[in-house]
Amino acid sequence: MWLPIHINEQSAEPLYYQIEVQLRALIVSGQLEEGTLLPSIRELAQLLKCSVITVRRVYQDLENEGLLRTKQGTGTYVARIEQNAMDRFRLDSVIEGIESAIDAGKLVQCTKEELMKLFQEILERKYRG
Incomplete structure (x- = not known):
């Protein structure tokens, strides 16, 4: 799955923050609907040309906020949000x-x-x- 996330290498903002802000916006704006399967951590890291650790942090932060949920063995999904x-x-x-x-x-x-x-x-x- 392709996600319209763009990294600005010249930005003073950390990479994980740039990704997190954009992914959060895609979710809260409804562009990514409940139940949407996101790329695996490894896939998204390759797409964005960043480390797996960076994407893992983004997914964990958004899961802690209640925006994502991870099912072991099946992947990370957009959570149901009231x-x-x-x-x-x-x-x-x-x-x-x-x-x-x-x-x-x-x-x-x-x-x-x-x-x-x-x-x-x-x-x-x-x-x-």
């Missing part, structure tokens, strides 16, 4: 991104007003078309 939990996961991932953007803005000493204006402009542009 709608209110799904909504919480969706919003948590957005909150995390917004907080990172605010932290980046504060690092370069953007004002609250500048950040609000940027957010509004980007929001308008992204939803325009």
Whole structure:
């Protein structure tokens, strides 16, 4: 199974984090439905050209969150997630991104007003078309 996960080698974010964030997004957005069989740890590691340890960590983290379940001998599947939990996961991932953007803005000493204006402009542009 092919997964639309893209690794940015120039990113400061660790590889496992990049994979985890993207796989979580695929699950909570409904692009990967309940019961979907994921590639084995070894297969995904080969597809993404990373270590088995990295993929194992991603699968374990997402299983601990309740997004994946592993059946010994059959593989790793997308878990059944209640709608209110799904909504919480969706919003948590957005909150995390917004907080990172605010932290980046504060690092370069953007004002609250500048950040609000940027957010509004980007929001308008992204939803325009």
